[in-house]
Amino acid sequence: MMSFRDRFDRSKRKPSTRNQRLGIALFWLIVVAYAYVIPATPNFNTESHLYVAFSIVDHHTVTIDRYARRLGDESFWHGHYYSDKAPGLSLIAVPVYALAEALLHQRAEPYGAVGRHGYTLPRSTAYLRYAITYVLLILPSALFAVLLWLFLARFISIGWAMVATGAYALGTTAYPYSMWYFSHQICAIALFSAFMLFFLYARRPATRRRDWQLAAAGLLGSFAVISEYPTVVLFLCIVVYLAAIARSRIQALATVALGTVPCIVAELAYNTVAFGSPLATGYMHVQSSLYHHHISSGILGLGDPLSYGIQPPTWNSLWEITFGTYRGILTLCPVLLLVVPGLVLMGKRRDLRAETVLCGVAIALYFLMDASRPQDVNGWSGGWSVASRHLVPLLPFMMLPIALGLRTAAYRVAFAVLGALSVLSMALVVISGWSGGFPYADHFPFYHQVLPNLTKGKLALAWGSLLGLSGPLAFLPMAVIIAALVVRIIWVYKHVPAQAHVEPQGSFAATA
Numbered sequence: 001m002m003s004f005r006d007r008f009d010r011s012k013r014k015p016s017t018r019n020q021r022l023g024i025a026l027f028w029l030i031v032v033a034y035a036y037v038i039p040a041t042p043n044f045n046t047e048s049h050l051y052v053a054f055s056i057v058d059h060h061t062v063t064i065d066r067y068a069r070r071l072g073d074e075s076f077w078h079g080h081y082y083s084d085k086a087p088g089l090s091l092i093a094v095p096v097y098a099l100a101e102a103l104l105h106q107r108a109e110p111y112g113a114v115g116r117h118g119y120t121l122p123r124s125t126a127y128l129r130y131a132i133t134y135v136l137l138i139l140p141s142a143l144f145a146v147l148l149w150l151f152l153a154r155f156i157s158i159g160w161a162m163v164a165t166g167a168y169a170l171g172t173t174a175y176p177y178s179m180w181y182f183s184h185q186i187c188a189i190a191l192f193s194a195f196m197l198f199f200l201y202a203r204r205p206a207t208r209r210r211d212w213q214l215a216a217a218g219l220l221g222s223f224a225v226i227s228e229y230p231t232v233v234l235f236l237c238i239v240v241y242l243a244a245i246a247r248s249r250i251q252a253l254a255t256v257a258l259g260t261v262p263c264i265v266a267e268l269a270y271n272t273v274a275f276g277s278p279l280a281t282g283y284m285h286v287q288s289s290l291y292h293h294h295i296s297s298g299i300l301g302l303g304d305p306l307s308y309g310i311q312p313p314t315w316n317s318l319w320e321i322t323f324g325t326y327r328g329i330l331t332l333c334p335v336l337l338l339v340v341p342g343l344v345l346m347g348k349r350r351d352l353r354a355e356t357v358l359c360g361v362a363i364a365l366y367f368l369m370d371a372s373r374p375q376d377v378n379g380w381s382g383g384w385s386v387a388s389r390h391l392v393p394l395l396p397f398m399m400l401p402i403a404l405g406l407r408t409a410a411y412r413v414a415f416a417v418l419g420a421l422s423v424l425s426m427a428l429v430v431i432s433g434w435s436g437g438f439p440y441a442d443h444f445p446f447y448h449q450v451l452p453n454l455t456k457g458k459l460a461l462a463w464g465s466l467l468g469l470s471g472p473l474a475f476l477p478m479a480v481i482i483a484a485l486v487v488r489i490i491w492v493y494k495h496v497p498a499q500a501h502v503e504p505q506g507s508f509a510a511t512a
Helices: 018-035 044-059 088-104 123-152 158-171 184-203 211-227 229-245 249-275 315-322 334-347 350-371 389-407 409-431 445-456 471-495
Strands: 075-077 080-082 112-114 118-120
Touching (some): 018 158, 044 088, 044 123, 075 249, 088 123, 088 249, 123 158, 158 389, 158 471, 184 211, 184 229, 211 249, 229 249, 229 389, 315 350, 334 350, 350 389, 389 409, 409 445
Antiparallel strands (some): 075 080, 112 118
8 A cells, every 4th residue: 555655756656547537627627617706795694604713713702793793694692693504614614714814814804884784895804705615615515526426427427427517516506605605515515425425335245334434424414414404304314215225224323323423512512602502593593684584492492493484385485496587496507407307217227216215305305395484585585595595405416316317318418408508507697796696686686687797797706807807808717727627528538548547647536
């Protein structure tokens, strides 16, 4: 086995394989696409997560009193302001912010007041926010894209698996929500990674199974839950899936439960320090004129969902989160329309019946749960949101059956057309500067916001802008780099033999 030191000695490295070269190119393609735009505008959701980390590092408290001025997403309890969000994203940002502050020699600042009601985000905070997002969301999202590609390549060719991964990463709302420090994409990564660990564990011979995989899956799944509470539905779905396919069911579930302990302890400790009770959450103490419903204490002190305005799904809410012009994810990302025929084709494989049921049930439950939210700023609309942001954790579970349908020729044609439209749609949203979310009151935002920005040249702040380029030219470097990486992927796929080694360039594991 190669030593750690030898990995950095080019003369001792093994030649890279085709898959390693493809993985490296895919990784950097996604990084460039996600990191090229620099979010510089205020965002209540993002700041509410990060202000906790700022306060812990700089002021050694979980209160955000110093940052609460004109912040819309906040809680108030016993004379102090707190984030109203689940604490997962705030807690993991603490060490990264501390390091970024030390390296950049800048400290985060609160919103600045503009006039009677406006606000602005200080430049130092925008830079720190970008650095934290790059480390904790952009890089993990790019790495997840590579893992998703390798996983899909177990069922279809590596070429079509690459195309399907590209459609997911660049043609769904995973794209904009990998650019902002929201919880939804991190939850998608954690939950689907937990599922992949369950899948691999159950299919390995007993002598090759490792309990750490189950513990790691438990850690990932529970982290998703303490970052976005509704994802408990998806986590329970994959745990039931494990119970259905595992041979040593009790032992497997016990190991998963053990893996959840760190996140459960972190959640309970945060709630106790912030709100005086391990089962109290920020949502129980929301102070904002934007929200019409507030969670109150229920059984055992847990939040009562009914107090949040939960209601039976309506035809209007179901329509709006699917095909509507307001928050319709299938309108903005038409490639997701293929999930139904994909599930049908996936279900024909006997070896994937359990996975078909998991994906089908998870998709149905999560759409129904989202449609059951109230028509509120924090309801099914997602407030300022690209489509319904609440559905982002579900997207990898939709992409699995979509990818498996690519074994059929006619399906591939439909995928190519819808996938191209989806990538174009998401690219326009990002370039137009609306990746942080469409206005809550606009019921046709793509027409009223995205297209006017594009025609008037009011585009997002990007690295090209910092280089002195303006208008569409600011995105020329991104287009050139991505095009070069696409050409690289195609060339390697076509000209490098599948099992052959080529000249040494380092392994993907070491490089990424």
